Amino acid sequence: MYTPADSKKGGTMTKIAALALFITTSVFAQNQPPARLVSPEVGADNRVTFRFRDPNAKEVLLTLEGTKPVPMQKDDQGVWALTTDPLQPDFYGYSFTADGVGLIDPYNPLMKPNLLNTQSMVHVPGAGLPWEVGDVPHGKIDHHFYRSGVVGDQRDYYVYTPPAYDPKAKQTYPVLYLLHGFSDDASGWTAVGRANVILDNLIAQGKAQPMIVVMTLGYGAPEIVTAGVGGFSNQELRKRNFDKFTDALLTEVLPQVESSYRVKKDRESRAIAGLSMGGAESLLTGLNHLDQFAWVGAFSSGGISEDFNSQFPTLDSKANSKLRLLWVACGTEDRLIDINRKFREWLKSKDVAHTDIETPGMHTWMVWRRNLADYASLLFHK
Amino acid sequence: MYTPADSKKGGTMTKIAALALFITTSVFAQNQPPARLVSPEVGADNRVTFRFRDPNAKEVLLTLEGTKPVPMQKDDQGVWALTTDPLQPDFYGYSFTADGVGLIDPYNPLMKPNLLNTQSMVHVPGAGLPWEVGDVPHGKIDHHFYRSGVVGDQRDYYVYTPPAYDPKAKQTYPVLYLLHGFSDDASGWTAVGRANVILDNLIAQGKAQPMIVVMTLGYGAPEIVTAGVGGFSNQELRKRNFDKFTDALLTEVLPQVESSYRVKKDRESRAIAGLSMGGAESLLTGLNHLDQFAWVGAFSSGGISEDFNSQFPTLDSKANSKLRLLWVACGTEDRLIDINRKFREWLKSKDVAHTDIETPGMHTWMVWRRNLADYASLLFHK
Numbered sequence: 001m002y003t004p005a006d007s008k009k010g011g012t013m014t015k016i017a018a019l020a021l022f023i024t025t026s027v028f029a030q031n032q033p034p035a036r037l038v039s040p041e042v043g044a045d046n047r048v049t050f051r052f053r054d055p056n057a058k059e060v061l062l063t064l065e066g067t068k069p070v071p072m073q074k075d076d077q078g079v080w081a082l083t084t085d086p087l088q089p090d091f092y093g094y095s096f097t098a099d100g101v102g103l104i105d106p107y108n109p110l111m112k113p114n115l116l117n118t119q120s121m122v123h124v125p126g127a128g129l130p131w132e133v134g135d136v137p138h139g140k141i142d143h144h145f146y147r148s149g150v151v152g153d154q155r156d157y158y159v160y161t162p163p164a165y166d167p168k169a170k171q172t173y174p175v176l177y178l179l180h181g182f183s184d185d186a187s188g189w190t191a192v193g194r195a196n197v198i199l200d201n202l203i204a205q206g207k208a209q210p211m212i213v214v215m216t217l218g219y220g221a222p223e224i225v226t227a228g229v230g231g232f233s234n235q236e237l238r239k240r241n242f243d244k245f246t247d248a249l250l251t252e253v254l255p256q257v258e259s260s261y262r263v264k265k266d267r268e269s270r271a272i273a274g275l276s277m278g279g280a281e282s283l284l285t286g287l288n289h290l291d292q293f294a295w296v297g298a299f300s301s302g303g304i305s306e307d308f309n310s311q312f313p314t315l316d317s318k319a320n321s322k323l324r325l326l327w328v329a330c331g332t333e334d335r336l337i338d339i340n341r342k343f344r345e346w347l348k349s350k351d352v353a354h355t356d357i358e359t360p361g362m363h364t365w366m367v368w369r370r371n372l373a374d375y376a377s378l379l380f381h382k
Numbered sequence: 383m384y385t386p387a388d389s390k391k392g393g394t395m396t397k398i399a400a401l402a403l404f405i406t407t408s409v410f411a412q413n414q415p416p417a418r419l420v421s422p423e424v425g426a427d428n429r430v431t432f433r434f435r436d437p438n439a440k441e442v443l444l445t446l447e448g449t450k451p452v453p454m455q456k457d458d459q460g461v462w463a464l465t466t467d468p469l470q471p472d473f474y475g476y477s478f479t480a481d482g483v484g485l486i487d488p489y490n491p492l493m494k495p496n497l498l499n500t501q502s503m504v505h506v507p508g509a510g511l512p513w514e515v516g517d518v519p520h521g522k523i524d525h526h527f528y529r530s531g532v533v534g535d536q537r538d539y540y541v542y543t544p545p546a547y548d549p550k551a552k553q554t555y556p557v558l559y560l561l562h563g564f565s566d567d568a569s570g571w572t573a574v575g576r577a578n579v580i581l582d583n584l585i586a587q588g589k590a591q592p593m594i595v596v597m598t599l600g601y602g603a604p605e606i607v608t609a610g611v612g613g614f615s616n617q618e619l620r621k622r623n624f625d626k627f628t629d630a631l632l633t634e635v636l637p638q639v640e641s642s643y644r645v646k647k648d649r650e651s652r653a654i655a656g657l658s659m660g661g662a663e664s665l666l667t668g669l670n671h672l673d674q675f676a677w678v679g680a681f682s683s684g685g686i687s688e689d690f691n692s693q694f695p696t697l698d699s700k701a702n703s704k705l706r707l708l709w710v711a712c713g714t715e716d717r718l719i720d721i722n723r724k725f726r727e728w729l730k731s732k733d734v735a736h737t738d739i740e741t742p743g744m745h746t747w748m749v750w751r752r753n754l755a756d757y758a759s760l761l762f763h764k
Contacts, residue, residue, distance in 0.1 A: 034482050034483065052483075053482070053483045054480070054481065054483065055481055055482075056438045056439055056440055056481055057438055057439075058438055078481075098436070099436065099437055099438055099460075100416045100435070100437075101416065101434075101435045101436065101488055102488055103485055103486075103488055104485070104486055104488075104500070106483055106484055106485055106486075106500070109495070109496065109497045109498070109500055109567075111493065111495070111500065113491070113493065114491065115491045116491070118486070118488070118491055118493065133527075133536050135529060138526075138527035138528060139527075140524050140525055140526045140527065141524070141525040142522050142523070142524045142525070143522060143523040143524070143525065144520075144522045145515075145520035145521075145522065145578075146520060147517060154515050167549035167550060168549060168550060185491075196527075
């Protein structure tokens, strides 16, 4: 048995069981647990029924990604339920709000991990969509761990390698650095964004070049997220977060990737893109380091202020000879559409060539999975 | 925009927002959400305070891994709380049970993934423990995806490679196949068992040989877990699950690993071990394939019936010349201690050499993390 070196309590493992002895055993604990509910239940018509048992709650709401909270209806067994209209095939995050508290669905193992607001996820399947696992060769995802000298913590990043990738072969690959949003962690683009599935499918269909995708932790100042939801609205903290992120990416993650994978190391073989906070990071890092990146993408970017001149001090039409693609996308129902339109107006005023993308949709993963599929298809062509 | 090939509904992404329009917006949805609670809160004395807001529940229980459920106390703000006795440093799964329904802690992003019963997890830190991330070189974890012909599904496995591993170098490594328990998925040994952290530390301290660890999905018949908790008590289903698991491991995963990693391929360089259902799988696969494995471990194994002769028809003292280690461990407070003692008695009756390990503890990850640290230290010595 292991005992902590600094233990002064002489505790043993069995001590943790002591809890149960000090408090009278509850009546509930001795009863049978209630039967498992089926939730979510996806019907043949793509209507989804959500169920949640909470006999004493006064109100239970369903929040489905991309919609406002809607009340569920309680039956005489204390089960709250709601059936949606037919949903377009996709993956949707959702949560129940019982008397004001957001909760996951206890009978659904499919999760949408998040540092501030873990949710459940429901899959409405649809044939041939880029994020559906196909009977095609699969790449793999490598999970790396390292100590960051820039930030001063232990952190991680993920690397997708395409199906044919062979570390012993001579072939080298271009690299997309793909960045998550505020409150996600480094697993966001695979666990929720399904980036590996999307790339597998696009590569199998000949729609995307085989590439390596690096998904790293997007916090240069991690206190921005441990400080809670308000952290991102602190402008000074946000700037430190962006600056240190760029530093960690360019001086730690990128060199590690380039020394341990068979990658092309010229700027025309490096892309950077991300969603929301990661979109801002892609613009700030990419457009201020055109010596290192030729392909830049921003999906619903958020966190850049309107003073674009001070954030991109050297950007002007000379960038056009270096930028192979500057792709700026946002959903028209996203609250960030205004700042994205202003940013594109500013790019235009500076004669910086870019691709304007406006799609239906809000600030959701349904938009970003499609963004990735579209953007990845455009990368690394000669 | 992508539209499903088979769509007859002509739906657009914006249609999902229609939900919100049909139902009167709730009063709750327009109010401010309640302030975030701090939960769990680990005190300097290793007492942990858990908090959960549920103003209308009649009873809320805390279930901490290794203890019976205990009632929490409600304050006048509707917040239920409980502070434990000092806990030994470790990671503990826990859940709240509100009026009979098990729930995660909505303010804690640290999760214990499980296909039947997702829980939250709390970390009580302790210096020098094998599962604490140390300032040592870190290995990486590769996540593989493939279509199983044996089972007929898309599935995954994880491969830990040690810090010095270089696919381009000549050095080869021994392999431990490490199996999860019933209701876990392939991520269990890393996400909860912290196998990569344990191996990093043991290797850095010279306590374990550098090795590759393969953690594959343990279901030969996945319906055993999708059928719910009762699936594992169906003996016929359990046997099919075990048989097909062995088949998928030996004919699919093992050959893939041996063709894509620099591994030693002799039986003395292959170990198999697992917890609970995975312990049974290690015994059934390992002891019935001594031509392929020389090191076998079972941690709190469950699922083998008492008719040992029929499950291990060829096992006798001749195995002693092949088995480098047969390590059979169980916690003394585990409900499976009886069957494990009977199994060891049977091994003794057959003159099969083995190591008996009884530790304090129940059927918990606190036992299995320690088992792994002890077992891995014994492997692959000359």
